[in-house]
Amino acid sequence: MAEALLKVAGVSAGYEQQMVLRDVSFEVPEGSLIALLGPNGHGKSTLLRCLSGLLRPTKGTVELAGKRIDNLPADRIVGHGLVHIPQGDMLFPGMSVYDNLLMGVYLPSARVRFEERLKDIYQLLPRLKERTTQLARTLSGGERRMLALGRGLLTGGRLLMLDEPSLGLAPIVIDQIYEVIADLKRQGRTILLVEENASRIIDMADRIHLLDTGTIVWQGDGRELAAQPQILETYLGG
Amino acid sequence: MDYLIQIIVSGLTLGSMYALSAVGLSLVWGSFNCLNMAHGSVMALGAYFTLIAVDSIGFPVWVSLPFAMVGGALVGTAVYYLSVHWMLNTRNYETNIIIATFGIGMVMENGLLKIFGGYPYAQPLTVQGVAGLIGNVPVNYRSIVIWVVAAVLMVALGLLLTRTRAGRAIRAVAQNRDGAKLMGVPVARVYVQVLMLASLLAAVSGILISTTLQIVPYMGANPLLKAFIVICLAGLGNILGALYAALLVGLVEASASTLWAPQYGFPVILVVVILALIWRPEGLFGRVMVARQ
């Protein structure tokens, strides 16, 4: 396997007195798609927030391409190439689709070959091109997700972290989103994907980590997971 | 008919002045939930800055305007590092910051009183004379200058917020703080910029107000409250709404003082605004521009 792009070692975190994550360690090799599975409310989103700097871990280290990032603020971590496409999309609702995309290239480092990359994004997510002047808050759920994806991709990161990209979407839109993710994987992007539902990623992920009450309780690839019906049953509702 | 013209002329003049201060106040609230009680003292400081520039330093009169704008921006920076910087994300931040900035405002106001004394000064940066009559109502050059300055600054602010990278970052932070961080926006730096911008506008607003009244240390108190009422009416954090609401409040106040008596202007506004807020608790224009999720 290739060199690890992201190394997470012994990360713990929590809000107030309640610890949400306890001693989480895993790696994301360059060019792979790693999935974090687990039931709702068991720390998946918190983990991503820790990695992108929105939340400071109380213990442990996070390394991106050999550089420690766990002590950096969120706005600096982006510059190191980590893209977080969060739950709820975190769009700028009062700004147009185009302005949202422009925010993706806020950092000077992200602005190189902007026109060209924007064209790529429009090709990948053609819906955005039709909606450039529309305000983000008027978009449908699926369009929002795509805008979040496009905006995140424009930041030019090396590691893409997606937090439940299928959440709250109609099945047909979920299919579209996962097609985009498959495209990105084919392009060789490194992806860390959080999901509640195993069925979408079981064939796609190079490695799957199961997060339960804040710790990783199982890991393996899709085939191994498929061979563990009791895990599928308990954690992922079949 | 003349009454109507009179109301529109003085209403627009009042509205223009309120708009400059209210928009800044609203911008600051929208960005980091700070009701800046020092805003009024920054208005007063702006007026004194022109006085310092012209009387103490001896700058030509026209230089005093940019001088005061820069001064205002610097004061805004100081306010940030004295209060917001230490208090962001602490418990009861929203109320505590009001009290803290009230403290800063009192320091500034009484500092001015200490340095300049309580007697009124005339604003050196002003124009005299009547430009002409509309109907039988005289229109001063001063009013025209106030309209033009306010309009130019509002348009400039609009362009800044919608057309520039820094402006987009300001709006992004107001609309989704974490989302902006994930795009690499250094949020704290944006906060400082916002407070600089708001204070710069407040300084200009103070100068305009002092051309119609006089320069005294507590001159910001009344306009500050009007600006508060304006942003309540518009919906806190709604910048474009604050502009409209300012003009509306100016017109209502002008109507009340023209048709009734000057001292009833403020009470009438307050009653109208409270009624409007009972009708629409999120403000007349809601949170159009900086809706938070």
Next chain:
Amino acid sequence: MMRRDYILSAVLLVIAVGLPWLDPPRYLLAQGLLLFCWATVVSQWNLVFGIAGIFSLAQIAIFAVGAYSTAMMGRYLEMNLWYAFPIAGVIGVIFSLLIGLGCLRMRGVYVALLTIAVGQVLFVLIMGDGECSPLNPGICMSFTGGPSGMGGFGGFGWREVLGGRHFIIGDYYSMLGLLILAMAFTFWIIHSRMGLAFKALRDNPELASSRGISRFKYQLLVFALSAFFTAEAGAFFAAHFGSVGPGQLSFTLLLFLISMLIVGGMGRPWGPLLGAFLIMGGDEFLKEAGEWRHIGFGVMLLVFMIFLPDGVAGLIDRVWRRLTTRGGAARAGKAAPAE
């Protein structure tokens, strides 16, 4: 009330009641009386802001309404002020009910902005009131007295009972009585259903509202009831000084009172008393300082908000808790080897 509260009340009461018997200088009595007055206002503000969570800045307006209505009843209706006092209190309650009905359904910051505007509106109205009123025969004086205020409405009446030398003792005890009632009211509210409701609303808003606790109803109730004592403090203030003026609506007084609230410690029953004592005591040293005095208050507010947002009472609470827990641990440690 905890035992600590009872002991503290008893000690303070003995000091306050006993002070006039030590034949202190008149100035001290006058300052003590003022301390009681401000402590009353701030204790009710603390109920509204610290306990009920309403960021109201209308307190000085309610205070002024109490003072002005007393003055007007005394002057225009020639009423004995002791009859005017309860009416002034009720007027304060009605006034604050109106404000509450208008503002309390709105979000916290709107309340702050609108209530501060209410005070300012009264100020503007009084300052601009220049029309001669037929109620003041012989002189041209407006209904409210305008910028120069009004007098000539009598006082507590102790001068007639105790004489010119000792009347201040009567004023002193009157104000002390008011403070005692206000403090008793504070403790009653905190330990009543209402106090518990507010605690529930603070600790777990969702659970509280699912149990049918209406924030608006309780907030309005506390806001209105506490206005009685606030207005009464204004009434007593007017009766003591024999005059009222628009200065009671100034930002300076607001600064002074809010400093007491913050320095003392918000949300704690003894905070206002402590704050009033500290600020008035500190003010004695700054009397000569002119503008520096207000600059000092401003700086102090800022410093407290940043470093000690729960005030001196909060600090004392924390130190006390640390001392008692450490003391407890040490005692337990000592007891262990003996066994």
